[in-house]
Amino acid sequence: MKSPRFDIDLDKHYKATVVIACSACGHENRHHLASLQPDSTLACVCGSDISLTAYGLQSAHDKAAAIKAAYHINAA
Numbered sequence: 001m002k003s004p005r006f007d008i009d010l011d012k013h014y015k016a017t018v019v020i021a022c023s024a025c026g027h028e029n030r031h032h033l034a035s036l037q038p039d040s041t042l043a044c045v046c047g048s049d050i051s052l053t054a055y056g057l058q059s060a061h062d063k064a065a066a067i068k069a070a071y072h073i074n075a076a
């Protein structure tokens, strides 16, 4: 299964949010990074299943850490 495209956002509490674009309809699905489990399946509004592999989730964590480092944020 190919990994969906995703982006990382920090909310006003500096919590990392993963923005995953649905490969079927392009809808952006937002989930808190901390609540995502590897290979768990999320349902898009269009009914398609979206899942982030363990590798994809790890790169999401790496990306979030890099963003926090860039902003000098130490909050977990």
Ligand SMILES: [Zn+2]
Pocket (backbone or CB within 6 Å): 022, 023, 024, 025, 026, 027, 044, 045, 046, 047, 048
């Ligand atoms: Zn969709």
